[in-house]
Amino acid sequence: MRVLLIDDDINLGKVIGYQLEKYGYEVDKCSNGTDGIAQFKKNAYDIVISDIQMPDISGIDVLQEVRRINKQVVVIMITAFGSVDNAMEACRLGADDYISKPFGQEQLFFTIEKAVRLRALQSENLELRSKLKDKFRFENMVANSGAMQNILRITQKVAASNASVIILGESGTGKELIARAIHYGSPRKDKSLITVNCPSIPDNLLESELFGHVKGAFTGAIKDRIGKFEQANGGTIFLDEIGDLREELQAKLLRVLQEQEFDRVGGTKPVKVDVRVIAATNQNLLELVKQKKFREDLYYRLSVVPINLPALRKRTDDIPFLIDFFLKRFYGEQDYTISGEVISALKLYEWPGNVRELENVIERMVTLATDNKITLNDLPEYIGLHGHDAASFAIKIPEEGISLDSIERLVIKEMLERTGNNQSQTARMLQIPRHVLLYRMKKLGIESEH
Ligand SMILES: Nc1ncnc2c1ncn2[C@@H]1O[C@H](COP(=O)(O)OP(=O)(O)OP(=O)(O)O)[C@@H](O)[C@H]1O
Ligand SMILES: [Mg+2]
Structure with a gap:
């Protein structure tokens, strides 16, 4: 890995440079910020290590300029003993970490390696996320029949809005795929999509799972816990098999939809959230409404935009x-x-x-x-x-x-x-x-x- 080392203390620079080279890093050294920035522009570096206090331009300025040019490079700041404020400021401005003088060789390598590893994880994460988004792009869905084309059109439109969506269709028709496409095609795509499969969570746990609980709300609630709605804040919650949601939770869900707020189990203060709700079921919801098993007001609230996925035999094209x-x-x-x-x-x-x-x-x-x-x-x-x-x-x-x-x-x-x-x-x-x-x-x- 290639390191750019910027320090006005020439002796310290020599020592660090020597240690790094011994460890297999390729090192370029500069003794002031101006040279440092010029050198950074000339070469591709993996890591920049810069002192904060320097005579001409400060390490903070170097950091900001480096970050402006390159968001991926690892930047580690060297601070004088005790100047934690400077160090915190540097981290706020995009430094990966800092190390206080005087420091030993192990501490230096430990800090570098930790920062490099974290960066690698972050970029891997970004890549996975973008792959995931790619996978659920509308273009990656087969929709050749007129019926499906129509559904795609509605789906794309609804994705841009905040409206609640209910997706209806037999098992295996692609309800979850559509739910994902809506989330990843929406302005909320960089926030979480939280999926809850309602019947798979035991009845007595579902409320706490969805809305969280406060310590002592029931036996076993040993500390506060946030629920899926709070996890999904800013993003989307996908309630799969909503036909199975029991009466009491239907009421609570209706409140979230209407007021964007709810109480944690055992909680006294309402929690505010900004969550988009997508629900799906392979049951005939209207029939459940008639049988009084599903609240009519919730049904209408959810079906602002209903999406009916036709069975495959009805779209043989x-x-x-x-x-x-x-x-x-x-x-x-x-x-x-x-x-x-x-x-x-x-x-x-x-x-x-x-x-x-x-x-x-x-x-x-x-x-x-x-x-x-x-x-x-x-x-x-x-x-x-x-x-x-x-x-x-x-x-x-x-x-x-x-x-x-x-x-x-x-x-x-x-x-x-x-x-x-x-x-x-x-x-x-x-x-x-x-x-x-x-x-x-x-x-x-x-x-x-x-
Ligand atoms: N239009 C489509 N194009 C490509 N793949 C599809 C399409 N529709 C469904 N699939 C694939 O079929 C499988 C079933 O889809 P999905 O899980 O979304 O169905 P579902 O309606 O949620 O089913 P269930 O009711 O059983 O939960 C998935 O692997 C999905 O990727
Ligand atoms: Mg499904």
């Missing part, structure tokens, strides 16, 4: 894109292929577990496939009919019957997709003249992309 998305995730840089028959079978399946189930099925197929080629053999038995030809499982006839038009539409769309929207080829494969195909497409409202 997304399926090929999701397949692609997950395959790329599992295969990374590797090449792979997937047969059209597999895609057709996946499109026709009901997906009771929605996107999560699809993700699991793809992962399973990737594991089973030989030479990165996914074929019907890799499809779980319950999804496709193993070994049959594609046409024989392409049409599932519901018990109550099905209109011929919808079967025709299905077959035409399927063929168009297989031929990459080539109409002549589609007509040939369906054994009809091209103009008949065009006529039927028009009649059935199938849009042609060419």
